[in-house]
Amino acid sequence: MPTAVLTPYWVNGVQRLKVESRTIDPPPRGYTPPALNPSLHVQRCLEQLRSKDKNIEKYIFLSHLKNSDEDMFYKICLEHMHEITPLIYTPTVGDACLQFSHIYRRPEGLFISIKDKGRIGQILRSWPRKDEARISVVTDGSRILGLGDLGLNGMPISIGKLSLYIAGAGIRPKSSIPICIDVGTNNQKNLDDPLYLGLRQKRISDAEMTDLMDEFMHEMKLTFPKLLVQFEDFSTEHAFHYLERYRRQYPVFNDDIQGTGCVVLSGFISAAKLASEAAGTPLTEQRILFLGAGSAGVGVAEQLLSFFTLHDVSPEEAKSRIYLADSQGLVYDARGPLAEHKKLFSRHDYQGPPLKDLVDIIHHVKPTALFGLSTTRGAFTREVIEAMASINARPIVFPLSNPVSLSECTFEEALEWTKGTVIFASGSPFDDVTFNGKQRYAGQGNNMYVFPGLGLGAILCQAQQVTFCMIEGAALALADSLTDEERAEERVYPQLDRIRDISALIACRVIRAAQKVFVDQNIAIRGMSDAELLTYVKMKMWKPQI
Numbered sequence: 001m002p003t004a005v006l007t008p009y010w011v012n013g014v015q016r017l018k019v020e021s022r023t024i025d026p027p028p029r030g031y032t033p034p035a036l037n038p039s040l041h042v043q044r045c046l047e048q049l050r051s052k053d054k055n056i057e058k059y060i061f062l063s064h065l066k067n068s069d070e071d072m073f074y075k076i077c078l079e080h081m082h083e084i085t086p087l088i089y090t091p092t093v094g095d096a097c098l099q100f101s102h103i104y105r106r107p108e109g110l111f112i113s114i115k116d117k118g119r120i121g122q123i124l125r126s127w128p129r130k131d132e133a134r135i136s137v138v139t140d141g142s143r144i145l146g147l148g149d150l151g152l153n154g155m156p157i158s159i160g161k162l163s164l165y166i167a168g169a170g171i172r173p174k175s176s177i178p179i180c181i182d183v184g185t186n187n188q189k190n191l192d193d194p195l196y197l198g199l200r201q202k203r204i205s206d207a208e209m210t211d212l213m214d215e216f217m218h219e220m221k222l223t224f225p226k227l228l229v230q231f232e233d234f235s236t237e238h239a240f241h242y243l244e245r246y247r248r249q250y251p252v253f254n255d256d257i258q259g260t261g262c263v264v265l266s267g268f269i270s271a272a273k274l275a276s277e278a279a280g281t282p283l284t285e286q287r288i289l290f291l292g293a294g295s296a297g298v299g300v301a302e303q304l305l306s307f308f309t310l311h312d313v314s315p316e317e318a319k320s321r322i323y324l325a326d327s328q329g330l331v332y333d334a335r336g337p338l339a340e341h342k343k344l345f346s347r348h349d350y351q352g353p354p355l356k357d358l359v360d361i362i363h364h365v366k367p368t369a370l371f372g373l374s375t376t377r378g379a380f381t382r383e384v385i386e387a388m389a390s391i392n393a394r395p396i397v398f399p400l401s402n403p404v405s406l407s408e409c410t411f412e413e414a415l416e417w418t419k420g421t422v423i424f425a426s427g428s429p430f431d432d433v434t435f436n437g438k439q440r441y442a443g444q445g446n447n448m449y450v451f452p453g454l455g456l457g458a459i460l461c462q463a464q465q466v467t468f469c470m471i472e473g474a475a476l477a478l479a480d481s482l483t484d485e486e487r488a489e490e491r492v493y494p495q496l497d498r499i500r501d502i503s504a505l506i507a508c509r510v511i512r513a514a515q516k517v518f519v520d521q522n523i524a525i526r527g528m529s530d531a532e533l534l535t536y537v538k539m540k541m542w543k544p545q546i
C-alpha cells in the first residue's frame, strides 16, 4: 500500500525534507535475511529495547522504531502496554521534553512560530496528508507536565499523546499531526542552551498570542476540515482562555482541563463507592479538597460540580463540598483578589486568618478525598496523610501531578502512613505493592484513559463541537468499564492492557452524547443500535499489520 512518507536528509548541515510516496510491500528477494520472520522480529526488538539501561535511551530507540517500522512499534505498544506506556509517555516523556533539543534527530509534526504569522495557512497546506488529517495535539510548551515553560522542547508531549491515540484507540497513524507553537520561552536555561531548537526570545504578549492563535485555528479549519484539536499543556490562563474562545466554533477540547476532569471524576466515583462501603458516606456527600488550583485542579472541580448537580444536589450544595488550596493556602473570598478561574470555588464561609498549612486545612475541611494537582513533589507529607487517615476509615488520596518526580507522595508512603486503608491513584505510574500480605494496585489517574476514546468518538461521529455532555459521557463510560474482578481487587481504574476495549466503550458513549444534541454530522450511524455501534467503532480501529 503506498503511503506518503516524510524523509529528512541533510545537505551541508542544512536539513531538507523529501515528501515521497513509498510502497511498503515486501522488499524484493535478497533484500532481507532469509530467516527474518515477523513474530521473531518482535522478540528481537523487545530484546534490543530491554538491553538499554536508561529510560531516555529506550525512548530514543522507540522513537526510531516508530519512524522506521510503525506496525512493529504499535504491535509492541499494544502487547506490552504496561511496559511501553511509561517510556513513550509520562514519566519518560518529561525527560524527553527536557532534553528534546539534545536528542532531536528528525522532524515529526509541525512547528509553527510567531515568525510564521500571516502565512500559517501556507505551512499547513504543505502537510502531505491533508485529506486524512483527523486529530492534532497542539501545545505551546508553556506548562509541560509539572516541569514549567519548556518552549519548543514541549513537542514530545504532542507526539506522545498521539502515539497513545493510535495505540489506545486505533486512530490511523497517518491521520495524526503533532504541533508545537513556538512563541518564545521564558525558560532562561533553554534560551542559554546553544542547542535549543526554538526561537531565542521571551514569550510574546497575550494580545499577540491571541492574534496568532486566531489565525492558526482559522487556517487549521480551512486546511483540515475534519480535524479535531486537542490543546495540551498551555499555561493556566491560556488554557482556560483558548478553550472558551474556540470551543463553540471548532471541534476542540483541552486535555488538562477536560480530559483530567473526566478521568479523575471516573476514578473518584469508583473510589467513593469503596470508601462508602467502609464509612457509609454516600457519593454525593463526599468532601473533596484539591491541592493545586490551576487548569487541572479547577477542571476536575468543575467536572465534579456538574456530576453532583446531575444527581439532584443543588449547585450551591455541590459547590460547598469542594475546596481549593493553592500555593497560598485555602482559596477563600476574604483572602484578597483571586485569578478568574479560582473564583467559582472560592469559599464564602471562611473569614479567619489565611489557612496555609495543608494539615490545618485538612482539619478545617475534613475532606474524604484529597487530590494533588500542585506540581509539588512530596506535598503530601506523613502528617498530611496521617491527618486524612485519622478522619476517614478509607481516605481517598490521589497525588496526580506529573511526572513521577513531582508526585505529591508515593504509593508506598500512602499505604504505610494510612496502615493500608488508603484508596489511591496517581498521575504517573507506580508499581503494584504487596502490603500486609495483600496485593494492592496503584490506579493511574491520568487523562490517557480518556482522550483516545473521546477523540475516536468525536472523529467517528464527525462532531462539530466537543460538548460538555460528550466529556461527561466519557467519564461515566470509563467508570462503568471496570470488571467485577477489577472491582473485587479494589482497582479504581481498569487495567491498561484493556485500553482498546475501554476506548471503544468511551467512543460509543461520546457518539451518543453528540447525537443527542445534534452536533454530529455522520448521520449514517445515528440509527444504529448500541451493539451495532460498538461493532462499528471496533471495526474502525486501525490495527498494526503484523
Ligand SMILES: NC(=O)c1ccc[n+]([C@@H]2O[C@H](COP(=O)([O-])OP(=O)(O)OC[C@H]3O[C@@H](n4cnc5c(N)ncnc54)[C@H](O)[C@@H]3O)[C@@H](O)[C@H]2O)c1
Binding pocket: 143, 144, 145, 146, 147, 235, 236, 255, 256, 260, 263, 291, 292, 293, 294, 295, 296, 297, 325, 326, 327, 328, 372, 373, 374, 375, 376, 379, 400, 401, 402, 403, 406, 426, 427, 428, 445, 446, 447, 448
Ligand atoms: N493526572 C493527570 O491526568 C493530569 C492532568 C493534567 C495535569 N496534571 C498535573 O497536574 C499538575 C498541575 O497542572 P496544571 O495544568 O493545573 O498546572 P497549573 O500551573 O495550571 O496549576 C498549578 C497549581 O498548583 C499550585 N501550586 C504550586 N505550588 C504549590 C504548592 N507548593 N502548594 C500548593 N499548591 C501549589 C499553583 O498555585 C496552581 O494553582 C502538573 O504536575 C500536571 O502534570 C495531571
Ligand SMILES: O=C(O)C[C@H](O)C(=O)O
Binding pocket: 089, 090, 144, 145, 146, 233, 255, 256, 401, 402, 427, 446, 447, 448
Ligand atoms: O501528560 C500527562 O501525563 C497528563 C497530563 O496531561 C499532564 O499534563 O500532566
Ligand SMILES: [Mg+2]
Binding pocket: 145, 232, 233, 255, 256
Ligand atoms: Mg497535559
